Amino acid sequence: MADGQKTEKATPKKRRDERKKGNIFFSNDAVSVVVLLVSFLVLRLSANWIAAQIYEFLRYCMDLITQPSMEVPAEGSGLFIHLLGTFVKAAVPLMAAAAAAGVVATFFQTKLLVSGESLRPKLSRISPLQGVKRLFSLRSVVEALKGLLKIAVLLILIFRYITNVLDLFTKYLYTDLLAACAHLFEESFLLSMQIGAAFAVLAAADIFYQWWDYERQIRMSKQEIKEEFKQTEGDPKIKGKIKETQRKMAQSRMMQQVPKADVVIRNPTHFAVALRYQPDRDPAPIVLAKGQDELAARIVRTAEEHKVAVVENVPLARALYASTDLNQVIPPELYNAVAEVLVYLYRMDQKIP
Structure with a gap:
């Protein structure tokens, strides 16, 4: 009433x-x-x-x-x-x-x-x-x-x-x-x-x-x-479903980029960031994917399935997750830390027959 x-x-x-x-x-x-x-x-x-x-x-x-x-x-x-x-x-x-x-x-x-x-x-x-x-x-x-x-x-x-x-x-x-x-x-x-x-x-x-x-x-x-x-803004339930569908599609597109990464930097369970760096086309390392908790675990599993290097670095993983956007280069203040990881990987690759 x-x-x-x-x-x-x-x-x-x-x-x-x-x-x-x-x-x-x-x-x-x-x-x-x-x-x-x-x-x-x-x-x-x-x-x-x-x-x-x-x-x-x-x-x-x-x-x-x-x-x-x-x-x-x-x-x-x-x-x-x-x-x-x-x-x-x-x-x-x-x-x-x-x-x-x-x-x-x-x-x-x-x-x-x-x-x-x-x-x-x-x-x-x-x-x-x-x-x-x-x-x-x-x-x-x-x-x-x-x-x-x-x-x-x-x-x-x-x-x-x-x-x-x-x-x-x-x-x-x-x-x-x-x-x-x-x-x-x-x-x-x-x-x-x-x-x-x-x-x-x-x-x-x-x-x-x-x-x-x-x-x-x-x-x-x-x-x-x-x-x-509802007429002007749309039904909240329908808008929620649309946002959920869009989020899943964005995650799916992001997961497809993980096999193209050079390295995935993670902390043990909470964060994971996939980076690509090709000197001939990239001005700096680029973020291909990032996630937290369950999504981070999926990124790590996908990287391991496609034999992408996974490096555990707790502070660097947290800093990359907080300060980067998808398909964007990493901030300059993280160049040195990421460069150390990439140099380490390149040296490891040279030792492999």
């Missing part, structure tokens, strides 16, 4: 797979807040430009009204073109800034992820049973609470704003129209920034919740981690 419970953090492979599917940590509230704040700032910076464009359009309309004679179709088309131009000049920069902010905030969270997996049709999306489960899930409850909290915060801020400026509305009757509109716009902008700041706090809380919920969804059970390890 413990293996079936998803109590472990997701592995890097699991995270990569989920990302390919389009299942990533993402907060819609964060995107909405960024778009809202950018829109407010752009509106504040371009307010004079927007007001000027609206003023020009209204002045154009008044000029049409004051003309003594006016052809309705022609003037109607001109009015529409002028209205369209005013809309493009006044609203399009604001809309473009909001769209750009949304795209940047989205790609910042997704790290430029573009996945078509989430666009593929799935039966679970139209299943009534799955729909009921989603309706009463923890995420649905949290989203409902977030919506109610946003409405409550918005109503509180608007109520505080109205109570603070209510007395000013009567004073606008005795104030210049442009000054009254400018003051009302400034107060409205402050209200907008208060709303944006409050929603930013809610968005930060939503980011934390979305991260927690995402980590909870992609948790893995111990059995899933074991299965993933």
Whole structure:
């Protein structure tokens, strides 16, 4: 039962797979807040430009009204073109800034992820049973609470704003129209920034919740981690068998080199090293085979079967085994010791008839 419970953090492979599917940590509230704040700032910076464009359009309309004679179709088309131009000049920069902010905030969270997996049709999306489960899930409850909290915060801020400026509305009757509109716009902008700041706090809380919920969804059970390890690294039993087979094959190839050796240096039972030295082709004695315990005994038996000289030298055998690699020359610090053995063998060979 413990293996079936998803109590472990997701592995890097699991995270990569989920990302390919389009299942990533993402907060819609964060995107909405960024778009809202950018829109407010752009509106504040371009307010004079927007007001000027609206003023020009209204002045154009008044000029049409004051003309003594006016052809309705022609003037109607001109009015529409002028209205369209005013809309493009006044609203399009604001809309473009909001769209750009949304795209940047989205790609910042997704790290430029573009996945078509989430666009593929799935039966679970139209299943009534799955729909009921989603309706009463923890995420649905949290989203409902977030919506109610946003409405409550918005109503509180608007109520505080109205109570603070209510007395000013009567004073606008005795104030210049442009000054009254400018003051009302400034107060409205402050209200907008208060709303944006409050929603930013809610968005930060939503980011934390979305991260927690995402980590909870992609948790893995111990059995899933074991299965993933088998898929990526291979079954340990199979890998062990492969390594054993490779080791046996390497030992077999090594044992085939023993008959070509000039001498096998051994200590009584633990180590054996087979060396070859041909002055015309070898810069120094070369290790053809080496082994310990049972493998050392096999090297010695093979050498004796093929009449290769076997010399017992305990410190030299240990030093050769520890400091040499197969098919490599011996280290320079062992030249003298090995040379003494080879000279001894050459002298012994000369005494043989």
